[in-house]
Amino acid sequence: MTAGPLPLEGVRIVDLAQVFAGPACTRILADLGADVIRFESPSRLDVTRNLILTDNDGMDHPWHRASYWVLRNAGKREVMINLATEPAREIIRKLVANADVVVESFTPRVMQQFGLAYEQLREIKPDLIMCSLSGYGQDGPMRDFGAYGMGLEAASGISSITGYAGGPPIRSGLSFTDPYSGFVGAGAVLTALLYRKRTGKGQYIDLSEQEAAIPIMGAALLEYQMNARLQPRNGNRSEWAAPQGCYRCAGDDRWAVISCSDDAEFGRLARAMGHDEWTKDDRFATVLARHQHHDALDAAITGWTSQRDHYDVMHTLQKAGVKAAAVLDGKEALLDPHLRARDHFDTIDQPMLGKRPVQRHVAAKFTRFEPKARRHAPLLGEHNEEVLREIGMSDAEIAQLKEDSVIADTPRIPVPPQIISMALKLPYDRYIEAGILQAIEPDYREQLGIAE
Amino acid sequence: MPDRALEGVRVVDISQGIAGPYATKLLADSGARVVKVEPPAGDYSRRLGPFPGDVPDPERSGLFLHLNTGKRSVTLDVSVASGQAVLKKLLAKADIFVAGERTSTLKSWGLTYDDLKAAYPELVVAQVSPFGATGPYAGYGGNSLTALAMSSIMYNTGNPDREPLATGGEPGEYIAGVQLWLGILAALMNRDARGGGDHVDVSIAEAVAAADEYNAAMYAFQGAIRRRFYSRHIFGYPNDIVECADGYIVMIPGATGFPSPLNPGVASPMGLLLEDVELDKSPLFTQMGERMLNWQQFDELVQPYLSTHTAVDIVMTAQALRMPFAFVPTASDLLSDDHLAERRFFETVQHPKAGELKLPGAPFRMSETPLQTAPAPLRGEANEEVLVGELGYEKSDLTVLSDRGVL
Numbered sequence: 001m002t003a004g005p006l007p008l009e010g011v012r013i014v015d016l017a018q019v020f021a022g023p024a025c026t027r028i029l030a031d032l033g034a035d036v037i038r039f040e041s042p043s044r045l046d047v048t049r050n051l052i053l054t055d056n057d058g059m060d061h062p063w064h065r066a067s068y069w070v071l072r073n074a075g076k077r078e079v080m081i082n083l084a085t086e087p088a089r090e091i092i093r094k095l096v097a098n099a100d101v102v103v104e105s106f107t108p109r110v111m112q113q114f115g116l117a118y119e120q121l122r123e124i125k126p127d128l129i130m131c132s133l134s135g136y137g138q139d140g141p142m143r144d145f146g147a148y149g150m151g152l153e154a155a156s157g158i159s160s161i162t163g164y165a166g167g168p169p170i171r172s173g174l175s176f177t178d179p180y181s182g183f184v185g186a187g188a189v190l191t192a193l194l195y196r197k198r199t200g201k202g203q204y205i206d207l208s209e210q211e212a213a214i215p216i217m218g219a220a221l222l223e224y225q226m227n228a229r230l231q232p233r234n235g236n237r238s239e240w241a242a243p244q245g246c247y248r249c250a251g252d253d254r255w256a257v258i259s260c261s262d263d264a265e266f267g268r269l270a271r272a273m274g275h276d277e278w279t280k281d282d283r284f285a286t287v288l289a290r291h292q293h294h295d296a297l298d299a300a301i302t303g304w305t306s307q308r309d310h311y312d313v314m315h316t317l318q319k320a321g322v323k324a325a326a327v328l329d330g331k332e333a334l335l336d337p338h339l340r341a342r343d344h345f346d347t348i349d350q351p352m353l354g355k356r357p358v359q360r361h362v363a364a365k366f367t368r369f370e371p372k373a374r375r376h377a378p379l380l381g382e383h384n385e386e387v388l389r390e391i392g393m394s395d396a397e398i399a400q401l402k403e404d405s406v407i408a409d410t411p412r413i414p415v416p417p418q419i420i421s422m423a424l425k426l427p428y429d430r431y432i433e434a435g436i437l438q439a440i441e442p443d444y445r446e447q448l449g450i451a452e
Numbered sequence: 453m454p455d456r457a458l459e460g461v462r463v464v465d466i467s468q469g470i471a472g473p474y475a476t477k478l479l480a481d482s483g484a485r486v487v488k489v490e491p492p493a494g495d496y497s498r499r500l501g502p503f504p505g506d507v508p509d510p511e512r513s514g515l516f517l518h519l520n521t522g523k524r525s526v527t528l529d530v531s532v533a534s535g536q537a538v539l540k541k542l543l544a545k546a547d548i549f550v551a552g553e554r555t556s557t558l559k560s561w562g563l564t565y566d567d568l569k570a571a572y573p574e575l576v577v578a579q580v581s582p583f584g585a586t587g588p589y590a591g592y593g594g595n596s597l598t599a600l601a602m603s604s605i606m607y608n609t610g611n612p613d614r615e616p617l618a619t620g621g622e623p624g625e626y627i628a629g630v631q632l633w634l635g636i637l638a639a640l641m642n643r644d645a646r647g648g649g650d651h652v653d654v655s656i657a658e659a660v661a662a663a664d665e666y667n668a669a670m671y672a673f674q675g676a677i678r679r680r681f682y683s684r685h686i687f688g689y690p691n692d693i694v695e696c697a698d699g700y701i702v703m704i705p706g707a708t709g710f711p712s713p714l715n716p717g718v719a720s721p722m723g724l725l726l727e728d729v730e731l732d733k734s735p736l737f738t739q740m741g742e743r744m745l746n747w748q749q750f751d752e753l754v755q756p757y758l759s760t761h762t763a764v765d766i767v768m769t770a771q772a773l774r775m776p777f778a779f780v781p782t783a784s785d786l787l788s789d790d791h792l793a794e795r796r797f798f799e800t801v802q803h804p805k806a807g808e809l810k811l812p813g814a815p816f817r818m819s820e821t822p823l824q825t826a827p828a829p830l831r832g833e834a835n836e837e838v839l840v841g842e843l844g845y846e847k848s849d850l851t852v853l854s855d856r857g858v859l
Binding site for chain 1: 455457458459460474478482500501502503504505506514515517518519565582583584585586587588589591592593594595597598599600601602603604605606607608609610611612614615616617618619620621622623626627628630631632633634635637638639640641642644645646648650651652653654655657658659661662663664665666667668669670671672673674675676677678679680681682683684685686687691692693695700702704706707713714740741744745771774775776777778779780781782783784785786787790791792794795797809810811812813814815816817818819820821
């Protein structure tokens with residue numbers, strides 16, 4: 001792995017995005033070498049500064065202990081600024097004049113109200129690229145809908161085909177469309193940068209997170225048009241493979257997935273499981289028969305998997321030429337030898353929190369450069385003065401902005417931070433009893449090799 | 453005609469299925485010239501369907517028609533030397549080469565990045581494979597399901613008393629396709645700035661793991677290990693799909709839905725929705741931990757309202773109260789959705805064999821270079837155009853290649 005210059009070196013991004021999708025988009029651009037400057041309001045902190053607090057304890061600075069924030073903002077700079085004031089908007093305009101890209105994720109109209117809409121910013125910077133990420137896009141009857149990723153997965157149709165056979169639609173265990181549209185948004189900005197390089201023209205990108213994810217419904221949409229049939233919710237099964245499923249393994253709540261695309265792969269599975277006779281069994285010999293007798297086949301397969309560790313199932317079957325994978329929990333993913341060997345997690349040194357692994361957001365590996373988290377996630381207003389000096393402001397002007405509460409490095413909230421920390425503390429002991437958590441391991445930093 | 457963003461970019465794509473073809477569809481829809489090199493039997497997605505009337509037909513597979521818009525198709529058996537010779541002539545004129553095979557397979561064909569970089573120093577070689585080109589599992593097979601498993605997302609999706617559940621629609625393949633696409637664009641940016649091709653190596657498993665919201669973070673920052681609990685978020689109930697009078701909705705109170713210590717004395721939007729502001733005093737409203745643990749009690753509070761109101765009623769009222777509730781549309785609902793219609797999201801294309809189809813349109817709208825959706829190609833329809841017209845073969849060469857099963 002070499003670490004040559006990054007492709008977006010010299011590209012400056014004004015980042016007015018919040019929460020998950022937009023910050024994931026700009027995290028990718030930062031990892032690719034762009035100088036990403038985030039803005040956050042002292043009276044309205046990014047809500048992810050509340051989420052998954054280190055050691056479930058916000059102490060007297062919860063906003064600096066949120067892992068959720070760290071994951072999506074590593075490598076960026078931050079200015080904390082009150083966007084409701086005119087001097088703040090003037091600063092944004094000055095920065096935009098010297099920037100290449102603006103990314104924002106307010107609901108439509110907010111940027112207009114701030115006087116920071118694309119048409120207005122283009123007057124300052126004619127070749128500006130601006131990307132707006134919103135739940136439902138900048139026009140249409142639902143444009144003003146508030147939107148969270150956990151609802152947009154359903155709004156894109158994906159939940160209607162996710163669930164156990166015969167059961168209700170089920171959400172994924174994450175705000176699925178947020179990372180997905182963040183990735184799409186980053187590619188859209190790169191496309192616009194390539195076009196600008198060739199023609200000198202900027203442009204506006206309207207990304208509706210609902211629409212970005214609808215292509216995943218492609219087969220289901222065509223099934224409906226071609227055969228007036230809705231794809232059923234069918235657990236982990238697929239029309240394209242049999243057997244396919246998630247099988248219980250030895251241990252507490254351990255599982256492995258297995259998928260056989262054709263008769264040859266099924267033959268390899270039968271041999272690996274010591275049941276060559278399955279390939280001659282009328283119930284299993286052909287793909288059609290396996291679909292028809294899937295329950296019986298699942299029971300037979302479980303007889304083999306349930307005696308083995310989930311990683312054993314994966315390695316044994318893969319070495320025999322069968323698609324299989326252990327179903328990993330969060331800890332196992334962090335410790336997986338393959339993900340580690342490929343540097344999927346970078347260790348960053350986060351102020352007050354120490355060394356922490358954070359996942360890559362650019363999945364691709366290159367030979368000429370390495371798009372990783374290059375710095376910690378910024379503290380509140382950490383780069384106020386640095387950035388303002390870069391746009392030519394004097395120390396006296398900066399002091400005045402501070403005096404006027406236009407910029408700040410502490411949040412403006414009506415209650416002491418300890419009250420917020422108390423409200424954010426999750427009753428983890430009871431979560432373990434209820435089965436929401438498996439365990440809390442106090443020695444996790446030793447296990448991860450990040451103990452100080 | 454509007455400009456095309458990637459005008460002049462030339463792509464040769466031997467990938468099949470979903471991930472690689474989705475990446476090159478995004479390039480093609482943005483104006484890149486994509487030659488889709490299919491094995492003589494066709495991309496295997498031509499056999500996956502769905503098909504009109506359930507009658508298999510390689511020219512009428514819905515999945516193929518969706519994923520290959522705007523490309524030209526050349527059939528070529530790249531597993532044999534004569535096919536590789538033709539492919540290399542194509543690569544000599546290409547900016548990007550896309551493959552969806554594991555390294556061991558590409559090696560046997562002489563088509564890995566290491567095989568190609570000396571002869572094609574400016575070529576971006578993009579490879580998407582289940583576990584990537586390096587590492588202990590590099591030789592392993594996989595698909596969307598195995599990637600969801602490795603990512604920790606699947607472990608946390610589904611019911612506690614059931615097996616972990618995969619998200620529908622093969623999302624792992626699409627996520628990998630998007631990551632491959634943006635990796636290709638990054639390599640192009642780098643080549644523009646400094647010259648020289650690169651290897652873009654995407655693992656489907658890592659692409660999905662990059663999307664993990666906080667499963668790994670909970671361990672890395674808290675030592676806490678999550679487990680699936682009806683796919684619920686650790687930081688609050690409901691945020692879940694619930695049944696209402698005529699279907700399902702997603703109930704998401706959002707950051708301001710419940711009473712907040714920051715807004716003492718202000719009636720909460722959830723209380724207003726349920727028309728009972730006294731609920732604001734209930735611990736089920738004031739403490740997210742209580743809701744999470746005693747969710748059945750919370751369900752009892754909301755059930756009378758949900759079961760007597762329609763999805764439209766509930767979502768519109770909640771949105772008016774500034775709560776980001778959402779609908780749960782099916783494929784049919786999406787195709788007739790007013791909002792998507794007004795935004796002209798779906799693209800109607802005329803395909804010579806499959807007829808008129810509404811395909812998902814651009815995943816983002818660009819003001820100067822809107823993505824365009826042209827019909828997917830028939831198998832091998834550009835053989836002559838590309839081999840004779842662009843590579844200088846004689847028509848008789850095509851017959852020979854075809855007779856040998858290479859074309």
